[in-house]
Amino acid sequence: MRSEEYAALVAQAWSVDGDRARARERLAAAIPTGIDAARHMAEMACRLASTDYVNDPGDLRILRSMQNFYQMEGQRSCADTLLPALDNEAVLLLDSSPSPRPSATPVPPPSKTPLPTLTLATRSASTSQPTPGETSVRRFELAGLGVFCDADRPAKLAVYVQERDGRGIAAMALRVRWQGGEDRFFSGLRPERGQGFADFTIEPGVQYVLDMPGLSDDSPAFGSAECVDAGVRTMRSWRALFRPVN
Amino acid sequence: MLLAGLLAGSLAGWLLGQLASGGALGGGRIDPQSQQFRDDLLVMIATTYSDDRNLPTAWRRMRQVAGNSSVAMLHATIERFIANSRNVQDIRHLVALAEGLGRLTPAMQPFLLPVPADAGP
Numbered sequence: 422m423r424s425e426e427y428a429a430l431v432a433q434a435w436s437v438d439g440d441r442a443r444a445r446e447r448l449a450a451a452i453p454t455g456i457d458a459a460r461h462m463a464e465m466a467c468r469l470a471s472t473d474y475v476n477d478p479g480d481l482r483i484l485r486s487m488q489n490f491y492q493m494e495g496q497r498s499c500a501d502t503l504l505p506a507l508d509n510e511a512v513l514l515l516d517s518s519p520s521p522r523p524s525a526t527p528v529p530p531p532s533k534t535p536l537p538t539l540t541l542a543t544r545s546a547s548t549s550q551p552t553p554g555e556t557s558v559r560r561f562e563l564a565g566l567g568v569f570c571d572a573d574r575p576a577k578l579a580v581y582v583q584e585r586d587g588r589g590i591a592a593m594a595l596r597v598r599w600q601g602g603e604d605r606f607f608s609g610l611r612p613e614r615g616q617g618f619a620d621f622t623i624e625p626g627v628q629y630v631l632d633m634p635g636l637s638d639d640s641p642a643f644g645s646a647e648c649v650d651a652g653v654r655t656m657r658s659w660r661a662l663f664r665p666v667n
Numbered sequence: 668m669l670l671a672g673l674l675a676g677s678l679a680g681w682l683l684g685q686l687a688s689g690g691a692l693g694g695g696r697i698d699p700q701s702q703q704f705r706d707d708l709l710v711m712i713a714t715t716y717s718d719d720r721n722l723p724t725a726w727r728r729m730r731q732v733a734g735n736s737s738v739a740m741l742h743a744t745i746e747r748f749i750a751n752s753r754n755v756q757d758i759r760h761l762v763a764l765a766e767g768l769g770r771l772t773p774a775m776q777p778f779l780l781p782v783p784a785d786a787g788p
Contacts, residue, residue, distance in 0.1 A: 422699075422708070422731050427692050430728065434711040437718040438756070447707060451695040479721065 427451060428465035429483045436486040436570075439652040444490065459494035462487055470500035482567065561593075561637040565662035570648035575656040576625060582608040582617040582633070582663045589617025593663070596634045599627050605634070623659070631661055708732050709744050713760035722767050738770055745775060 422430075428448065435444035448458035466487040469480075481504075488500055561582070582593045591609025608619040623629055623645050631640040640661065648657045692699050709732060716725040726737070733740040745761045748754075755778070762778040765771050771779075 422692050422728075424692050426728075426731075427708075430708070430711045430715065433718075434714040437714050447711070449695070450697040451692055451699070451704075453694040454696065479719070479724070 424452075425465045425468050428462050429469065429480075429487060432462065432487040432490050433483045435490060437649065439649040441490075441493075441651070457496075459491045459496045463491040463496040463498035463500070466491065467499035467503070470498075470503035559636070560666040561633050561663045562666050563631075563637060563640050563661060564664040565660065566631075566640055566643065567660055568648075568657050569660060570650045570655065570657055572650040572653040572655040574658055576623050576645045577658040578621040578623050578629070578631065578661065579658065580608065580619045580621070580631070580661045580663070581615065582619070585664055589615045591616040593617070593636075594634055595619055595621075595663075596632055597621055597623075598630050598632075625656055633663055637663060705732055705740070706744055706748075709741065710757045710760065713757075713764040716767060717760045717763045720767070725764060725767070738768060741765055741768070742770065742772070749774060749778075 431444050431447045434447075435441065445458045448461055452458070452461050466484060469484055469487070484500060484504065488498070488504070491498060492501075578597065580595055582590045582595075584590060589608070591607075591612075593608045594605055595608065596603055596605045604621070606619050606621055608617050611618055611620070614620075625645045628642040628644045630642055632638065643659050645656045645658070647654060649655070697704050709729070712725050712728045712732070716722070729737040729741065741761065741764065745758065745765060748758045748761065759778045762771070762775040765775055766779060
């Protein structure tokens, strides 16, 4: 096994078990004495980020784990600039394996995160937004759907609606549906998170489908489950990215 | 003599650099061929498999560690871990991998992990 692959494996295992000391020990045991483990991880991430590794969604996720590991110890790497520049924290984890459609599951009360009261005038105030006429005929596609584990933000669906150049698009309607219910929400109501951002709290044990009503196809079904963030057991969250088809 | 010393030093530095910055694994205090190291590699492979359920990747990594003896090595490792009361979470991950490969034995059954509802393929 090559050093890069080993470092990637260590980071991936760390992202699952959350045992940082164990990850450090694993690295330290395998590299020459005197080389800092986090520095080594940063160099391996740089090496992988320089290859076509970043083109594979699964491998990109591993690379992000490597990045988290060395950044938490104050290290930097060329991977920081080589990784695709993503809007805010929207890591794109393209999910090419559709999950099962929703089945009979308990119907939860919709629990959208409380939002500040804003009107859809947000959109017209933004110079970066397309005109209503443009968006009304445009189709959108789900360009990314992936999980993340953050004890500070458990069981969230974070949605980003963006132009193809990465600019956020406000005031776009989004819809989540589950067995026996649905709810709608809009991008741009939390401008501090970006014009194209919207979020929704998901209930554990429930399968959801996301779309932009009338503008996109349905997402694969997704739901929350337990995960570990830095040793803390919490609930998985999801990120989704919509972009215009053309 | 001085030239030979410089050449030897340069070569040693280059090798150390290769080990530190990429290339084949080695140069650390643990032997990559040792059982301890291979055990831990297998645990990491199984741990990541328990999370992403990516069997092709797990299988590719296993073959890098143990070649054609991958399944036999996995079984032997699990049996040894159970017999020696090793970390139960590690055993559960290893057993999940054995299950994914369709190679579960009765002794492994008590260590099966519940599969998350949204686990991918």
